[in-house]
Amino acid sequence: MTAHLGKFNLSVPNERGSKFSWVSQIIIHHDWEPLDDKFDADIAVVVLGEEITTNIFIKPVCLPPQSDADVTGSGTIVGWGQSKNSEEFNGKYEETPNELEMPVVRGNKCYTRFPRLAEIASERMFCAGYDSEIKGACFGDSGGGFYASKSSSEQFQVIGIVSSSLVADHTCDVNKYSLYTNVGWFVDWIKDKMKETEEIQWKEV
Numbered sequence: 001m002t003a004h005l006g007k008f009n010l011s012v013p014n015e016r017g018s019k020f021s022w023v024s025q026i027i028i029h030h031d032w033e034p035l036d037d038k039f040d041a042d043i044a045v046v047v048l049g050e051e052i053t054t055n056i057f058i059k060p061v062c063l064p065p066q067s068d069a070d071v072t073g074s075g076t077i078v079g080w081g082q083s084k085n086s087e088e089f090n091g092k093y094e095e096t097p098n099e100l101e102m103p104v105v106r107g108n109k110c111y112t113r114f115p116r117l118a119e120i121a122s123e124r125m126f127c128a129g130y131d132s133e134i135k136g137a138c139f140g141d142s143g144g145g146f147y148a149s150k151s152s153s154e155q156f157q158v159i160g161i162v163s164s165s166l167v168a169d170h171t172c173d174v175n176k177y178s179l180y181t182n183v184g185w186f187v188d189w190i191k192d193k194m195k196e197t198e199e200i201q202w203k204e205v
Contacts, residue, residue, distance in 0.1 A: 015097070017057025024049035027193050029186065040122035042163040042181045045193045062150065064157045066187040071126040071159055071180075074103045075148040079162065081141030081172075100135060102128040102146065110177050116166055117179060124185040126160060129177040136174035137162045146180050159183055 110127030146160030
């Protein structure tokens with residue numbers, strides 16, 4: 001499935017270093033079924049229609065190796081989602097992004113603790129977060145990356161994508177774990193789609 005769009009705001013106007021960019025295509029994974037109970041293959045490739053200029057604020061992120069192995073360790077999510085757990089989502093996001101380090105949680109622990117997550121998860125996802133610290137992914141964070149550093153280098157890999165959280169009364173519950181698309185399952189598909197689209201060069205400044 002492919003969508004064609006126009007100008008897309010990569011950020012918010014008051015964020016330092018933000019910019020606008022043309023989006024020519026959004027290629028949704030062929031296994032994604034929006035009406036399915038499972039959040040499987042919740043991933044898409046966004047094709048920009050203009051050259052990307054990197055600077056101290058905008059840098060590329062690496063893909064992990066193609067792998068169906070379990071994700072372990074921890075990572076960082078960054079997003080404009082709501083920071084308050086008690087408010088019903090009103091369509092407004094944070095004016096500046098928040099950053100939060102998240103521990104990966106083993107599936108047996110995650111799904112035993114919150115069986116509803118097991119009902120909507122697929123094998124190509126992983127759990128992360130906290131179950132009692134009132135912090136986690138919320139509305140507006142979906143689609144954002146789950147980043148982990150590569151060894152001791154300053155490079156980061158996007159190992160996950162914020163996918164789904166448990167919701168009650170239109171409110172995301174950050175006292176429970178969240179689900180993330182395991183990017184390692186989809187690296188070959190991502191690379192194939194990159195080859196099929198017009199190559200956009202990175203330019204250092």
